[in-house]
Amino acid sequence: MTAVRIIPCLDIDGRKGVVVKGVNFQGLREVGDPIELAMKYDDEGADELVILDITASIEDRPTFLKVVKEVATSVSIPVTIGGGVRSLEDADKLFKAGADKVSINTAAVKRPQLVEELARQYGSQSTVVAIDAKRIGSRYKVYIKSGGTPTDLDAVVWAVKAADLGAGELLVTSIDKDGTRSGYDIELLRAISSSVTIPIIASGGAGEMRHFYEGALAGAQGLLAASLFHFGIIKIRELKEYLASRGVEVRLDYD
Numbered sequence: 001m002t003a004v005r006i007i008p009c010l011d012i013d014g015r016k017g018v019v020v021k022g023v024n025f026q027g028l029r030e031v032g033d034p035i036e037l038a039m040k041y042d043d044e045g046a047d048e049l050v051i052l053d054i055t056a057s058i059e060d061r062p063t064f065l066k067v068v069k070e071v072a073t074s075v076s077i078p079v080t081i082g083g084g085v086r087s088l089e090d091a092d093k094l095f096k097a098g099a100d101k102v103s104i105n106t107a108a109v110k111r112p113q114l115v116e117e118l119a120r121q122y123g124s125q126s127t128v129v130a131i132d133a134k135r136i137g138s139r140y141k142v143y144i145k146s147g148g149t150p151t152d153l154d155a156v157v158w159a160v161k162a163a164d165l166g167a168g169e170l171l172v173t174s175i176d177k178d179g180t181r182s183g184y185d186i187e188l189l190r191a192i193s194s195s196v197t198i199p200i201i202a203s204g205g206a207g208e209m210r211h212f213y214e215g216a217l218a219g220a221q222g223l224l225a226a227s228l229f230h231f232g233i234i235k236i237r238e239l240k241e242y243l244a245s246r247g248v249e250v251r252l253d254y255d
């Protein structure tokens, strides 16, 4: 079994080039400098980083690209970049800035062909489809535009389609759980991990070590968190030792 990956997420306000954090995608407040946090997490044993420009707008692009370049040259671990990627040209700028993988969300829902184009141009291993979902009754609905716009898409149906189109992995975020530290949405993760064969990254809600264990048991190969790490609630090495003690394979060979 491949080792699960512990993935801190830096949500960036593209206008100011700072890391922000909210709850349920609302009430964003500044929590730190992207380079400092990225280097700290790399030193502490993070396996990858996700950097999302959650205010993505055309005029903020240069600031965000500068952050990407600085982070990518400051850490030794893979970096997935997302937020406002609308075209192959946008993706190309991020790869040139140092992204190892590019994540697409709204643009993929609007034009699913973009997933296939990205996978063909850069390889599935560099193509991540981010899915932001809200629970509606017993189902999960896909939201786009930074969680602000509901779609008619069922999250599991969309996950299967994205995988069929060539996505190399899925970044599955529960909007309901984001920032709450009450745990991942395990039912959402199980529904998607049992429907696709590509790796999924659990996102939204991690609040204590047990939640990461539950996410791994639910079939997530990537375990992402933002609040938990930004607010210093747990250290990555302690988390990895906890998971290893419960039989979850993690990368511990770093110092």
Ligand SMILES: O=C(O)c1ccccc1NC[C@H](O)[C@H](O)[C@H](O)COP(=O)(O)O
Pocket (backbone or CB within 6 Å): 009, 010, 011, 021, 022, 024, 025, 026, 052, 054, 132, 145, 146, 147, 173, 174, 177, 178, 179, 180, 181, 203, 204, 205, 206, 224, 225, 226, 227, 228
């Ligand atoms: O993904 C977005 O578009 C977006 C927009 C506005 C605010 C937050 C957003 N995403 C939430 C991030 O993916 C967030 O890092 C994850 O949900 C993990 O958050 P935690 O629950 O704090 O670990």
